[in-house]
Amino acid sequence: MMETMNPQALSTLIVSIVTELVNAGKAGELTADMVPTAQKAAVMRPKDRAHGDWASNIALQLGKRAGMQPRAFAEPIAEKLRENDGIASVDIAGPGFINITLNAAASAQIVDEVLQQGSSFGTNTHLAGRTLNLEFVSANPTGPIHIGGTRWAAVGDSMARVLQANGADVVREYYFNDHGSQIDRFAKSLVAAAHNEPVPADGYKGSYINEIASTVISQATADGVDILSLPRVDDGVNEDGEPLGEGDSAQREEFRKRAVPLMFDEIKKSMEEFRVHFDVYFHEQSLYDDGEVDKALAKLRELGVVYEKDGATWLRTTDYGDDKDRVLIRSNGMPSYFCSDVAYYFNKRHRATKPADTAIYMLGADHHGYIGRLMAAAAAFGDKPQENMQILIGQLVNIFKNGEVVRMSKRAGNIVTIDDLVDAVGVDAARYSLARTSYNQTLDIDLDVLTSHTNENPVYYVQYAHARSCAVDRNAQAAGVNRDGADLSLLDLKDDEELLAQLALYREVLTTAADLREPHRIAHYLEDLAGAYHTWYAKERVVAMPLTDAEKRGEQQAVELLEKQKNPEPARAAARLRLNDAVRQVVENGLALLAVSAPEKM
Template identity: 50%
Template sequence: MTPEELSLAISACLKEAVAAGDIALPASAVPDEVRVERPKNRDHGDWATNIALQLAKQAGTNPREFATILSARLKSIDGVSAVDIAGPGFLNITVDAAAAGALAKAIVEAGKQYGTNTALAGHTVNMEFVSANPTGPLHIGHTRWAALGDSIARVLRASGADVTAEYYINDAGTQMNVFAHSVYNRLHGLPVPDGGYPGQYIADLGHEVLTEHPDIRELTEIAALPVIRAAAYKAQMKDIKSTLADFGVEFDVFFSEQELHDAGAIESAVARLREQGHVFDDGGAVWLRTTDFGDDKDRVMIRANGEPTYFAADAAYYLSKKDRGFTEKIYLLGADHHGYINRLKAIAACAGDDPELHIEVLIGQLVSVNGAKLSKRAGNIIELKDLIDWLGKDAVRYSLARFPADSPLTLDPELLKKHSNENPVFYVQYAHARSRGAARNAVAAGVERQVDGQDSFDASLLDHATENELLSYLGSYPSIVAKAAELREPHRVARHLEVIAGAYHRWYDACRIAPMGDEAVTDVNRTRLWLNDATSRVLANGLDLLGVSAPERM
């Protein structure tokens, strides 16, 4: 029995007691789920709840009397072997070993689906993250959102949401012209233009442009720049996509800002928002009255010279997401983008959406790496591809995923390269590899989950204390995934995997799967193999949500 199942069962018993008149509570006061937790002393039972202390006063009785009435009903729950009242009214619940052990078989049979849920079914989500300018390689500033954004998308999908991962390409405006000039100057042996992009990668892009357009140096500057801009942009985006692929991050959509401009989406956005009554003209410029919705000042959409602002593109982009059927839009932005929260929410409100329901802006804090060297190609940044080469995809992704986005983070390369329990990613991956090794050894010793084509499993045999502990953590995994999706916090999955890994290692040391020497294979061995394989499955499923591999051997 999982803690979630027990929680629902306790709630059902409460509702029955209220309906029968045994407890004087309004039906609305009974929670749909009752909090259960591990007692500090496991001799007191498997689970404990303080629901009697919470509701007794409202029911006009004392907590122990409330607990006594409820305990009589709790004892009738399938899988509950004992209920004791402790202290002022705590309920300590002991679960039948067979009821707890049945979970192992259920996990193996569920396979990759174990841990998924439908809590967010019907939610259509557009999640934009990374969105680095296509004027240079991905660097450490993009790394955190690449890892976290992808993991958030994965846990949302695991909870039933329909998620589109989107990369917004800022390929319009002055920066692209400066980018083209930088490559042009490098091709002609000229200094970096004012405000231009330095670094060896600009020379590399120049070589790629030259390969595609051998006569580019023969063109005038005016004729060459558009060609260089298009070719260098294409090459740089190819590099970005390749780096993301190496990092295990996939996007469903790469959305071009330039296409917004070319399709007239900016002008259309202004017209639509004007129809909504939120656009006004002042000083020759066109403004959006965002102060009506919490922004600190109104925003210019079209300058007096007729040029659209970045904010106008932001508004058009938001409307594009709405038009494409995304009821929920999640933006993952860097630490220097706090000012965007109110303006983006104001855009949502001006567009007729509820800013509390239809848009969510997550801000990530900075990440640094001790001892990391600046990129040889870019000169002034730490490139993501260098981090992958140095520390490995799994180490970087797991380390970034195991902390909340809003906490500053410094990675320790020496720790991440250690093959020891001090290294969290090694600790979890080793638990998975160890479980697969244990399964191979068990099969070699003649232990199989099936005998004569029939499952050989006796849940009541999983009665060791370490088995009870491991099963409880495996059972909690689905609720952890659901909470991670609800709060956009994949670090909850990482931390729970570490708890499971610790419980597995303790069980492995205490309970043999394969028989010793010439001992006969029994149902104990076979049933433990089910639990071993259930642990493998949960660890693999959880690591996959973090974009981290689950090695068979280490």
């Protein structure tokens, strides 16, 4: 019998059988190079449990390529599968689906695997040897993290954990845009606030601007600098009579120099409190200070993919699929924003420490137009788009309470910030709710649901499964249930089998979540596992529980089943306790990937 009977092992077995048939000349026109990897020869859960525990469509994938009817191709595979004593039966259904039913002992092997491996269960070396640079959040240091950036914080950190669980060396990176017009507008806004003037038309609003301006003034005064007396140039007003702000001046530069680090510190503090830790805080300004822009431009010139036109330096991005060529150096000698992006990518790929095999960018919905030019830049360096560079675009988040859109933050203006959301629902609920939906879908969050202790609240539903499993364990210990030497073949009732099947899916879900860059699959899996567990808990007891009078008045057959479930013999109770422990471990492992706590009591 094979060592384990999980879906991945079954996929591996099926692929080996197909390979054996090819080598023996019994697979029609199929050749070895046509045989899929075990990962692509997926074994899935049938929608109808009457069709078995697991199903494979490999005969449908390969039958026609072999010049055979899928059902005929499936026959020798099924015959070989039946030789494994962990498999109770194998049937061929419909056009060629291979349905597999395991015996109870083989199905229950997953319990021992989970308990033996503990917190490492599910981890693997699938992505070992690869360094993935994952850049996320990267909000400009011009204000608090808004709800869109908060979503990236939850999704990005969860994705990093999922990738690491698959063996990748992940570098979590935050890119600080501390160079350019947005910082100029930030400084202008602070100077205006310091002088009690209206914020410039293109400036930043919210009470935090007044807070930062006041802090800067106090800090400068403590350092012996009368910041408000420094030279100031007024650029006049726009057509609406609003101040345009300061030109180059000592006062504005002093505000910039002191305020940007203050915002850095505030952003870092918010991230740490949200359980997000970055390995690298990369400053855009360092690209210029450290000569990284010059290095990237020199490489592009060496490759012959830049040219001069109208006094500017251009990159031939149209040669690599972009809709137009892009300016790197403007005719006034100043680098473009795109120049910074190009140099930053080149830096990620060629660092002395942990150069990235793949640079993964997590960008907001307003950056969709950047994909073509960034991919073209990667190709211009001789790299492979989608392999060396991957770009993920996130969608908007709407917050609701009492059925209406919420705008909670006076401090940051008419937006919701990370601190607003955490104050409203806590870190666990905030992280889980933001990570459980695919980032490329618009997300609506209902604060009333997230603060409720009901099954409608997904984080409560999953955390309660963990807390309930801990309560079962405590009750079992008090009742003297002994889990040692448990006979897991006794886990043979329908709800046992459903829970075992859910446990067996975890490794496959974890691998798929990494490959597709979709950490929300972990949350969906946990909710399915929690649902199976809550159903199991309601029907199958570990500690004896007396029948109600109503149950005793029922049909004799039903009473006998209830007695078996509610008053299990010691051996069955021990097996169920082991299953309960395995569920607790997998729920804990999955929640850890989302950086959500696994409470023992609720």
